[in-house]
Amino acid sequence: MLTKLLLICKLFGPIFSQIFANLREAVATRLHRLTYRAVEHPRNVVVVGASFAGYHAAKCLASSLPTGYRVVVIEKNTHFQFTWVLPRFSVVNGHEHKAFIPYGPYLGCVPEGSYQWICDSVERIVPGENGHTGKVELASGEYMEFDYLVLATGASGTLPSRVPAGTKQKGIEQLLAGQENLRAATNVVIVGGGAAGIELVADAKSLYPEKNVTLVHSRKELLGRFGPRLGEKALQALEELGVRTIMGERVLSDNAEDGFVKLSSGEALACDYLVKCVGQRPNSKLIQALSLESISETGHVKVRPTLQLADTSLNHIYAAGDVVDMDNIKNGRAAVQQAQSVAQNIVRSIKSQNQLEYRPQWWEGMTKLHVGLGKAVVWMGDGTAEIIMSVKCRAEDLDSAKVWKFFGVKPYVDVGYELKRD
Numbered sequence: 001m002l003t004k005l006l007l008i009c010k011l012f013g014p015i016f017s018q019i020f021a022n023l024r025e026a027v028a029t030r031l032h033r034l035t036y037r038a039v040e041h042p043r044n045v046v047v048v049g050a051s052f053a054g055y056h057a058a059k060c061l062a063s064s065l066p067t068g069y070r071v072v073v074i075e076k077n078t079h080f081q082f083t084w085v086l087p088r089f090s091v092v093n094g095h096e097h098k099a100f101i102p103y104g105p106y107l108g109c110v111p112e113g114s115y116q117w118i119c120d121s122v123e124r125i126v127p128g129e130n131g132h133t134g135k136v137e138l139a140s141g142e143y144m145e146f147d148y149l150v151l152a153t154g155a156s157g158t159l160p161s162r163v164p165a166g167t168k169q170k171g172i173e174q175l176l177a178g179q180e181n182l183r184a185a186t187n188v189v190i191v192g193g194g195a196a197g198i199e200l201v202a203d204a205k206s207l208y209p210e211k212n213v214t215l216v217h218s219r220k221e222l223l224g225r226f227g228p229r230l231g232e233k234a235l236q237a238l239e240e241l242g243v244r245t246i247m248g249e250r251v252l253s254d255n256a257e258d259g260f261v262k263l264s265s266g267e268a269l270a271c272d273y274l275v276k277c278v279g280q281r282p283n284s285k286l287i288q289a290l291s292l293e294s295i296s297e298t299g300h301v302k303v304r305p306t307l308q309l310a311d312t313s314l315n316h317i318y319a320a321g322d323v324v325d326m327d328n329i330k331n332g333r334a335a336v337q338q339a340q341s342v343a344q345n346i347v348r349s350i351k352s353q354n355q356l357e358y359r360p361q362w363w364e365g366m367t368k369l370h371v372g373l374g375k376a377v378v379w380m381g382d383g384t385a386e387i388i389m390s391v392k393c394r395a396e397d398l399d400s401a402k403v404w405k406f407f408g409v410k411p412y413v414d415v416g417y418e419l420k421r422d
Contacts, residue, residue, distance in 0.1 A: 038113025
């Protein structure tokens with residue numbers, strides 16, 4: 001009990017620190033708007049990717065880069081993908097559009113001319129001859145020179161973890177297709193006991209209690225990265241819903257075309273809808289082609305504590321977010337903290353100041369896990385103690401409106417977009 005009380009007390013430190021940091025940022029941004037001047041030929045800080053890490057890094061940089069520099073954001077998707085809601089929206093109908101937030105308003109407070117937005121993808125990074133500059137080649141064939149580069153390309157995967165679609169329309173279509181497949185199925189098998197898999201299987205059984213829903217997980221425990229108690233709580237919630245959980249097994253089948261999937265134990269499991277919530281891969285191919293010594297065995301990008309690449313010949317290239325090789329719980333909160341550190345260090349480098357080190361903090365890993373419609377579990381732990389609380393979550397769309405507002409967008413207004421239906 002005492003350790004839990006101390007953990008709660010420790011949480012007040014980060015809360016107040018973040019409040020003061022937000023106030024300082026607001027004041028600094030206003031002052032920056034008064035002093036920054038756009039120039040005809042600015043030096044570029046290129047940010048590749050605009051999810052939680054890249055989008056926030058772009059905002060921090062555009063709010064602090066000195067005159068003569070600008071941010072160039074290169075993002076292949078037309079909308080910000082709100083990944084937290086994807087498991088829910090893969091099950092429940094009517095909220096799909098809320099997972100795709102228009103880009104732009106989050107940068108509404110930065111000085112005019114401090115950033116450029118390019119909807120494209122980067123094919124390769126071309127290092128400069130002096131080792132301090134370079135350029136990126138875009139899929140369109142154009143090149144963009146940079147003095148600094150931030151890699152925030154995240155990880156790739158499929159629903160319910162990621163939407164492998166470049167547009168809002170295609171993303172909505174994929175969510176609707178998944179909902180229909182689930183609705184038509186009798187025997188549902190979900191592979192992977194991570195957060196996305198657990199939330200998907202819990203929502204599916206909550207909405208369709210008459211269906212046979214099975215979760216297959218290759219390990220002996222769920223959510224081992226968080227410690228034992230969260231996994232135990234999740235397993236209990238699934239069992240109360242009536243979900244069958246199979247631990248320590250693998251699904252050997254790629255599909256369920258014959259009405260069954262085969263497990264590593266030899267069991268044939270009845271299945272007419274198979275969803276694999278495994279296999280997220282870091283999007284690190286740009287660095288693989290540039291610096292193999294900066295790639296870990298898992299394919300993540302190796303960085304120094306300053307979030308610069310491990311390759312010391314590429315001091316002007318940084319990385320943040322899910323693509324980074326780091327011993328932490330990967331989520332939006334951690335990505336935002338890394339983005340702030342990257343932006344701060346780039347500005348310090350421009351001013352010839354020493355680089356600051358980023359260290360993962362325990363509170364970045366706080367997690368809210370949804371275990372069925374209307375139910376959730378909140379977890380936090382610092383390595384010595386952990387707290388788990390069961391909470392109600394009445395909002396079917398998981399309070400998506402709050403996130404739209406956070407990014408400066410009126411819920412759920414998307415000017416110029418209209419859903420096309422057959």
